[in-house]
Each structure stands twice: as C-alpha cells, then as structure tokens.
Amino acid sequence: MSGILTGGWEFVWAAYGVTAAVLAGYTLSLVVRLRSERLRREREASRASEVSS
Amino acid sequence: MGKGGWPFAVAGLGLALLVWGSIWGLAFAPREQYMGDVQRIMYVHVPTAWNALLALTFGFGCAVAFLLRGGWRWDARHEAAIEVGVVLGALLCFQGAIWAKPTWGVWWDWDPRLTTTAVMVFAFSGILALRRFVEDPARRAVWSAVATVIAFVDVPIVYFSVNWWNSLHQLQSTPATVSSAFHWPLRINAFGVLFLMSGWIWLRARLAAERLEGELAPPLGGIELAQRQPLGGTS
Amino acid sequence: MSQFLAALRKDLLLQWRTRSQLVAVFVFGASALLLFSFAIGPNAAALREFAGGFLWLALLLASTLALADSFESEMSQHALEGLLLLPADPRALYYGKAVANLLQLTLLGAALVPVMVVLYDAGTARVPALLGIIVLGAAGLSAPGTLYAAMTAQVRARNTLLPLLLFPLVVPALLGAVKATSLVILGDPMGQLGAWTGLLVAFDVIYWSLCGLVFERVVED
16 A cells, blocks of 8 residues: 555544444443433332331 | 542543544644555554453453353353454454555455455354353353353464465564554554543443343342352352 | 263253254244245355355254253253353363264264255265265354353353354354355365365364363353
8 A cells, every 4th residue: 555645534533423422322321321320229128128117 | 539430430431542542643643655545444443453352351251150050140241252252353354444444445355364364253143143042041151151261263264364474464563563643543542542442341341240130030030140050050 | 072072962962952952043044044045046156156054044043042952951040150160171072062062063063064055055075075065163162152152151142142242253163165156166166275274273263272272261250
C-alpha cells in the first residue's frame, strides 16, 4: 500500500463515536440493571417482613 | 464515598484517562506517514483489543478457579468478565471495520486475525446465551465454566495470528513497532480502557452476585452468598 | 481401556439399532448439497471450485442432527444417570461416545462424497487423501460436538444451543477441512495440503484431550 491517505476524518469520528456510544451505553445499562435489581430486592424484603409480622 | 462507590470511581478514572488520551491522539499526535489521520483510530482500537483479550483471559481464570475451587463469587466474576469481553470484542470489530474501509478498501477481510477474532466473539456470545438457557444455577455455573475453558483456546490464537500467518492486519503494537510519537496517547488510553473495564467487571459481578443471591435464597428471607457453597471443586 | 471399549461397543450397538435415523440424516445432508448448488447456479467451474466448502457445510449441518441423536437414548429413562452410577471413568464414556460419533460422521461424509461428485462434478483420483481428510475433519466435529451434545441434551432449548455453541468453535477445523478438500479436488500446485492437514491435526489433538478432561463436570449431578 503506497501513497499517503489524506483526510478520512469522517472515519475517525465514526470510530470514536461508536466507541463513545458503546462505552456510555454499556455503563448506562449496568447502572440501570443494578438499580432494578436493588428495587426488586427491596420489594421482596418488604414482602417478607410483611408475611413474618 | 461509601462501600459501593469504588467501582464507579475506578470507571470514572478510566473515563477521564480516555478523554485525555483521545484528545491528545486526535489533536496533538502527529499524522502518520501512510495512513494519515485515519491512523488516529489506533488510539481507541488497540486499547480496546488489549482489554477485550484481557477481560476474556480474566474470565478464563475465573472459570478455572470456579471449576477447581468452587465458590459462587467466581461464577459471578466469570459471567461479568465474559459479558464485558464480548462487548469490547464486538466494539473492536466495529472499530476495525471503520479503520479497514479507507485503508484496505473493504469493511472486512477473511484473514487470520479477523477470522479468529470473529470466531472468538461468536464463541463467547454463545456462552452468554448458554447461561441464559440453563436455569439451575449450579449447572449453569459449571457448564459455562467448561465452555469458557474450551472457547479460550482461540484467544491466544487471536493474539498470535499476525505472527504465525501472513495476515493483512498489522503486527502487534509494541514500542518496537509503533513510533515513539504515538506512545503516550496510546498508553493513556490503554490504561483508560483498563480502568473502565475493571470498573465494569466489578459492577457486573456485583449484579451477578445479587441475582444469584435472589435465585439461591428461599422465598422468604435470604441467605448470604458467602454461606452457600455450590457443587464443584475438590473438597 | 476396557471401559472405553465397552462404552464404544455400547454406542456402536446403539447406532446400529437406530441406523434408520442415520439414513434420514444422510438424506438431509444430500438435500443440503443440492440446495447449496442453487446458490451458484449452472456455472460448472464455480461449482467445482466451491464443492469442498459445500461438502463440509452439509456435513456440519448434518452433524448437529447426528450428535444430538447420539444422546437421545441416554436421556430417555434416565439412562445417563444409570451409566454414571457405575464405577466407570466418565472419560471412558466420553471417548466411547466420541469415537462412535467420529465413525458415524466419517460414514456420513464418505456417503456424501458421491453426491458431491455428481452434483458438482468434483471428482478426484486421490481417494485415500480425501478419506483421510474426512476422518480428520469428522474428528474435529466429533470431539467438541459430543461434549456439547451431552450438555445440551439436558436442557430445553437443545436444538438451538448445540449449533450456537459448536459452530464458532469448529471454524478452524472447518477451514482446514475445506481448504484440504478443495486442494485434493482442484489440484495442489504449491503443496499446501500438508499445512492445512497440520492445522486439522493440531485442532484434533487439542480438542480431543481438552474435551475428555472436562467431560465429567458436564454430566455430574
């Protein structure tokens, strides 16, 4: 491969953009999933204490 | 910062490093001789590659630890590491395709590096699917650990494929193969992704552990994860 | 060793008793070969060029049926638990089943060759070489295939899970087998057959040892 590539910034932005999207998206999904798991456990714990009381 | 905040701090540090390294790589690093500005994709692509392989290797370690010693925490970490490895691996393929189009003229090529990487991502995605389909937690843990051990054979092959075969893909990025002007943004981003990935695995393992506790606990009240021993490992 | 032979004998007997199923699997493979040819159309040169690839694709698809079948009898009436209660090494059970599957897949592959020769005009004089490649490739499918068939036979979504798990794993073996077969059919001017066969052998050695090692964890209770 000879010659010098000029420009191509749209590919650079695309690559960095995809990366940022995936990094942000996965982090967000972790936060959301953790939060819903917490809520589920709180709900179950309160139900358990209702039954036992 | 409370007990639960450390993974977020680690991930946050990773993010900060990534921003710093990326700005350096995008704006201040010199233009490469042959590929021009397109080469700047390297500053995200190579760190992603290193950390995808690292995550899967850590997952392999967790699988072996689980098979040999037992313990639900290893299973939780195993699940986390595989999921993070697949996410990073898939991202890697997208970044690579975007880099390939202007430099090789095609989005994809069936050369050894790309083929083995695609195989790796598919194989570990299959293991995530396996985990979804098996309901019994003990079986799920043992089987997916076995599957990871088997699938891991591909990981070193991915890494060394560019040395063993005539590949379209470049050789590994080391101080010997990469010009020194590019080192610093690459290193910074590498640590950035490393810390982010570690924070991710930490959090995802926490999620897995909490779900396991929910599965293993009797309907009313729970039993701490540490008190339950799954089958597996020598006794 | 005797345990292995006993297990092998059991599995060969099982296969013999259910041989009508094997015929059905063969028909499936032959139909696949026919359907693949439609992707190329009436282009004789292209058909010959891709015959090796299509042969192995057909065998791969057929193998998921054959491999799943191989554990069918173990699942009914809890035969698998019965087997494991015996003081037998689970590894002997695994290798007995894996070798039986290897023989069955080799038979399937060999039976599909005439179909390939006719449909794709892809004959070769190097029959022993072709047979050797079929054995090595079948071995590559059989080792992980038997392990994963044992696993997926015990869950509900088995028909989806087995191919999902198996296919990525056997890509190197598939690649080696396809390249080697194509070289045998089309000619090997640069003497590459050894390299691709080497890949197949390496794959087989690694997976036959690894899968045997972990099998007992897959069937324990």
